[in-house]
Every structure is written in C-alpha cells, then in structure tokens.
Amino acid sequence: MILKAVDTLEFGLLIEDYYLSMSPHLEQFKYLKDKAQKEGKEQSIKIGEIELTVHATGQKFYAYRLSCNDFLISFMEKEMSFNSPVMVRLLSSFLWSYGVVEAQAIFMKWFSTFSVNVLATSLSRIDPSFDTDEMIFTQKDVKGVVTRAKGKTEHFVNEEYTYGRKFSGFTIGRGKPMLARIYNKTLEVKKSGKTWFHQIWRDNNWDETKDVWRVEYQIRREALKELGIATFESFIEKQNELWAYLTKEWLTLRNPSKDNISRWKLKRKWKLIQEAKNDYVAEPLIRETIKQGNLMRLLDQAAGLLMSVAAISNHESTGETTKVLQSWCDSKLAHKKKSFESEKTYRQSKFLNLN
Numbered sequence: 001m002i003l004k005a006v007d008t009l010e011f012g013l014l015i016e017d018y019y020l021s022m023s024p025h026l027e028q029f030k031y032l033k034d035k036a037q038k039e040g041k042e043q044s045i046k047i048g049e050i051e052l053t054v055h056a057t058g059q060k061f062y063a064y065r066l067s068c069n070d071f072l073i074s075f076m077e078k079e080m081s082f083n084s085p086v087m088v089r090l091l092s093s094f095l096w097s098y099g100v101v102e103a104q105a106i107f108m109k110w111f112s113t114f115s116v117n118v119l120a121t122s123l124s125r126i127d128p129s130f131d132t133d134e135m136i137f138t139q140k141d142v143k144g145v146v147t148r149a150k151g152k153t154e155h156f157v158n159e160e161y162t163y164g165r166k167f168s169g170f171t172i173g174r175g176k177p178m179l180a181r182i183y184n185k186t187l188e189v190k191k192s193g194k195t196w197f198h199q200i201w202r203d204n205n206w207d208e209t210k211d212v213w214r215v216e217y218q219i220r221r222e223a224l225k226e227l228g229i230a231t232f233e234s235f236i237e238k239q240n241e242l243w244a245y246l247t248k249e250w251l252t253l254r255n256p257s258k259d260n261i262s263r264w265k266l267k268r269k270w271k272l273i274q275e276a277k278n279d280y281v282a283e284p285l286i287r288e289t290i291k292q293g294n295l296m297r298l299l300d301q302a303a304g305l306l307m308s309v310a311a312i313s314n315h316e317s318t319g320e321t322t323k324v325l326q327s328w329c330d331s332k333l334a335h336k337k338k339s340f341e342s343e344k345t346y347r348q349s350k351f352l353n354l355n
Contacts, residue, residue: 001207003200004276005095006127007127009232011084012085015085018078021116025075036056053068069094071089096282123234130216131214133210136211138167145253147252161183163184168187169213176222180246185214197212219242253267
C-alpha cells in the first residue's frame with residue numbers, strides 16, 4: 001500500500017469590502033462571543049445548513065473563532081493589511097472523506113451562504129502526507145537524515161520518540177516555516193482513536209499484518225511563497241513539483257558512510273517515497289466510516305461513564321443505571337426547552353454535506 005494525500009489545509013479568504021460585506025455577521029459573532037464569555041458556555045449559530053460553535057475566545061489577529069466537525073474558521077473584527085480577514089482550516093477527517101480538491105470545493109460552496117465576493121485564497125499551511133505498509137523506519141534511519149536548510153546540507157533531527165519501548169518515529173525541523181514527521185501511524189491511530197484510517201488503508205490494499213508508517217510534511221506560508229505557491233489553485237497545479245522538492249532537495253534519507261555527506265547513497269525506501277503519485281481517491285463510504293469511527297469512541301466513553309455512575313450509585317444492573325441516565329437526559333432537555341429530535345438534528349448538522 002502506498003497512499004499520498006493532504007492531511008491538513010489552512011487558507012485565508014480575501015473578501016471585497018470586508019467590513020461592509022461582513023458587518024451583519026460580525027455583529028452576530030460579537031454578540032454570541034460576549035454571551036459565551038458571560039455565561040461560561042460556548043454558543044452556537046446556524047449558517048446555511050451547518051451548526052457552528054462560537055467560541056468564547058478568538059486567536060491572534062482574529063476576534064471570532066467558529067468551528068464544526070469538519071473545519072475551523074476565524075474572522076477579523078476589522079481587516080488588516082498583512083493577513084487575510086478570514087482564516088480557514090479544513091480538518092483531517094474532512095479532507096480524507098472527500099480528497100483535498102472536493103473538500104475545498106464543498107467548503108467554498110457552503111461559504112457562498114455569506115453572499116460576499118471572495119477575491120482570492122491565500123495558502124497558510126498545507127500538510128502533504130504519505131502512508132505505506134511497504135517499509136518500516138528504525139532508529140538507525142535518524143543517522144541518515146540529510147536536510148537542506150539555508151543553502152547548506154546538514155544533519156538536523158529535532159526529536160525522536162518511542163511508544164513504550166518501541167521506536168515510533170522522529171521529527172525534522174521546528175515548523176517555521178517547515179518540518180517533517182516520520183512516524184508509526186498505526187500506533188498513532190491507536191492512541192488518537194482515529195480508527196477510520198483502517199478502512200481507508202483497507203480500500204488501498206493494506207496488509208493488516210504490517211504497521212503503516214507515515215511521512216508527513218508541514219509547510220507554512222513563508223515557505224510556500226518561496227516555492228511560488230500562494231493560492232490553493234497554484235498548489236494543485238504545482239503539487240508534483242512541491243513533492244519533488246520536499247523529498248529530493250529539502251529532506252532525504254541516506255546510508256551514512258565515511259564519505260562527505262553529499263556523497264551518501266540514497267536509501268532504497270526513500271526512492272519509493274520520491275516516486276509517490278497523487279492518486280488518493282476518497283471512496284463514497286469513507287464519510288460514513290469516519291462517522292462510525294467517532295461513534296465507537298463515543299460508545300466507549302459512554303460505557304465507561306455508565307459504569308462510573310453505577311459504581312457511585314451502587315446500582316444492581318446496567319438497566320437501573322440506564323433509567324437514571326435517561327431521566328437525567330430528559331430533565332436536561334426540558335431545562336434547555338428542547339426536544340430529543342431537535343437536539344439530535346442540531347448535532348447532526350455539525351457536518352458539511354454535499355447536498
């Protein structure tokens with residue numbers, strides 16, 4: 001299995017007459033943010049068909065921060081010259097559900113709900129990734145890392161990490177403007193609970209007796225600009241050139257020898273990485289698989305909480321505890337003046353859909 005895709009995408013949106021166009025929405029965001037701070041509880045707002053959480057705090061340069069299960073979006077209070085007034089991050093599960101091109105198109109279709117004129121997109125960060133079960137990485141590979149920084153060829157490894165006693169990967173660089181991570185993705189999935197990756201790998205001929213390793217780059221705006229990639233469209237156009245630069249010039253894995261570093265021979269497995277194609281196609285069922293994966297995590301958490309309630313209350317059976325939880329849930333809904341159906345629909349609408 002060899003699988004190359006994009007795991008994170010951040011981009012800014014340049015809006016014509018930003019403050020004038022967005023003023024009614026910004027007023028709503030301010031009201032809900034203030035309310036969240038006053039009540040100590042995050043608020044929600046429905047935009048188009050999506051329910052978004054309005055957070056009590058913003059982030060640097062951006063006064064208002066909203067999120068749903070597929071993306072994060074931040075808005076400036078007033079436009080500044082050095083940054084896009086709207087910043088978007090498409091989350092990993094959303095990108096793997098549809099692929100980067102379709103996911104970005106779905107988001108932009110939703111954003112058209114604001115009825116503003118988007119003049120341009122500006123890439124802020126992109127994380128190309130490569131998953132494979134056809135090779136493994138070991139602690140010895142760290143000694144063969146060669147990276148090109150500021151015109152020099154250097155050894156440069158920031159961090160190695162282990163899972164228990166098992167070597168699980170390493171990081172090259174510090175992230176400003178670039179870094180690379182090489183790590184055991186199977187172990188990371190086990191830790192993070194993103195078990196929906198298993199189905200993606202199966203659909204791409206994963207040998208389940210083997211661990212999957214990931215090579216992942218994180219490239220920020222400064223580096224992207226230097227490479228002539230300023231917009232999402234230019235990334236799509238130049239993604240093969242970008243991958244060639246990342247795997248042939250910026251970072252390679254070689255066999256250390258007594259020769260000068262520039263003469264070290266390239267490791268065979270790194271050649272496979274260099275030759276990887278942009279061939280990831282999201283299967284229609286992946287979206288539901290991701291939701292089911294989230295469901296399994298919630299069920300595990302719910303089972304643990306149910307047993308904790310049973311233990312504290314000294315119940316005789318799970319049935320007794322379930323009745324208590326149902327009664328508590330009903331009282332919470334009544335207090336919020338909401339029905340079961342309306343609350344269910346609200347939670348379902350935190351995902352973007354094609355329709």
